[in-house]
Amino acid sequence: CFPRDLEAELTDCVGPYRADVDDFRSDDLDRIYRDLVTMTNQHFEIAEQVWNRKQPDLMVVVEIGVDRFHHAFWRHIDPDHPRHEEGNPWKDRGREYYQLLDARIGRLCAATGEDTTVMVVSDHGARAMHGGFCINEWLIQKGYLSLHETPALPGPLDHALVDWPRTTAWAEGGYYARIFLNVAGREPAGTVAPDRVRAVRDELRRELEYARNDQGERVPVLVRAPEEYYRQARGFPPDLMVYFDELKLRAVGSVGTGRLVVEENDIGPDGCNHDWDGIFIMGGGGVPVRGHIEGAEIYDVTPTILGAFGLGRPPGILGRDWTL
Structure with missing residues (x-):
């Protein structure tokens, strides 16, 4: 004060x-x-x-x-x-x-x-x-994120044993997902060459736009890069920002869920998500x-x-x- x-x-x-x-x-x-x-x-x-x-x-x-x-x-x-x-x-x-x-x-x-x-x-x-989309589980299924072993119980990615030399991207959850590429020279065990960042990002974007839930149904997805929203990205911006089903679904960062879509927030009971x-x-x-x-x-x-x-x-x- x-x-x-x-x-x-x-x-x-x-x-x-x-x-x-x-x-x-x-x-x-x-x-x-x-x-x-x-x-x-x-x-x-x-x-x-x-x-x-x-x-x-x-x-x-x-x-x-x-x-x-x-x-x-x-x-x-x-x-x-x-x-x-x-x-x-x-x-x-x-x-x-x-x-x-x-x-x-x-x-x-x-x-x-x-x-x-x-x-x-x-x-x-x-x-x-209406629930949460498990973005890191999706990245694992698609081969972008690799773990040494599947956690026995759902938990944060920070607590998992990530196989970084075999990982291309990982994500943080929240009201929307923030995806980070494992860029060589930027990350300690980077695997994506700097001159490949745009190509890998575009590939990820195309796959995300066809994301499906556990029943094989399409999940509406909006994918944006920070420079599409902001004149200048400060700090440590993600490479992609992902919004699921018009924000009906939160982004869940946990791994070990065994599912792509869960009913509840992974950080406690929650009835709502942010809206536009x-x-x-x-x-x-x-x-x-x-x-x-x-x-x-x-x-x-x-x-x-x-x-x-x-x-x-x-x-x-x-x-x-x-x-x-």
């Missing part, structure tokens, strides 16, 4: 800051919901305290509870979820939690006044997760009335904030200013 004296003031009022809900991917749903409500209330209490004490020109409130709620409770509140159980004791939690959010946002907006510009944005959406579109809501002082808008992107958030302050945009910045 900055400035440091503010941290002490806030801790005296609301206690130590709750950054997240512990172990939100578990079956202890009553405890998860209690922790969610406590955390969300604390975050908005802090926001109100900061506003009342400092009245900053720009105040950003991050609420991770919405994300955690969806992962924990989606299957219980969505009748169309493949693992939904009718009459479960948590079926009304969605309405309750969103009522809490609405009330807290409304209270904060009332405190800041009608002339304050308010934006409610998210970096992704959420949707029902988040939200972008804006209102208050000086905001033109547009109604429903199409085509907003996450890139628009920064130029819109700059526009609300009447500030020029830095050269090369992406996105649209929705205050214009």
Whole structure:
């Protein structure tokens, strides 16, 4: 927290800051919901305290509870979820939690006044997760990934005995799969010559686009290279990014599953996956009335904030200013 004296003031009022809900991917749903409500209330209490004490020109409130709620409770509140159980004791939690959010946002907006510009944005959406595609199992089946022995129990690739001299590619799981080629000179036991990277990547891409599940049915797959999305790839980018069945399926990185498609996340109970579109809501002082808008992107958030302050945009910045 900055400035440091503010941290002490806030801790005296609301206690130590709750950054997240512990172990939100578990079956202890009553405890998860209690922790969610406590955390969300604390975050908005802090926001109100900061506003009342400092009245900053720009105040950003991050609420991770919405994300955690969806992962924990989606299957219980969505009748169309493949693992939904009718009459479960948590079926009304969605309405309750969103009522809490609405009330807290409304209270904060009332405190800041009608002339304050308010934006409610998210970096992704959420949707029902129907299972997971075991990307490393697929790579093993296709001969790209080799293990010295098959694990007795499903587990992370990090714990498996990988035969690196016979491995062309491996992957990490998540909301989408990230595939890394075993490139000579880049990896300790690289097998793919640098001048072969593009050819191997293209071959992998073609095979992935015809991926099938355990029943031999086609799995819709979207494959992209980082440079197709980003002007510059930083850090250690994957060679390919793979999205399964319009994000109905998560990417599972475990090996030893014996299957290509599993029902559950490999890092704990999970009812939802990320979805393509988040939200972008804006209102208050000086905001033109547009109604429903199409085509907003996450890139628009920064130029819109700059526009609300009447500030020029830095050269090369992406996105649209929705205050214009």
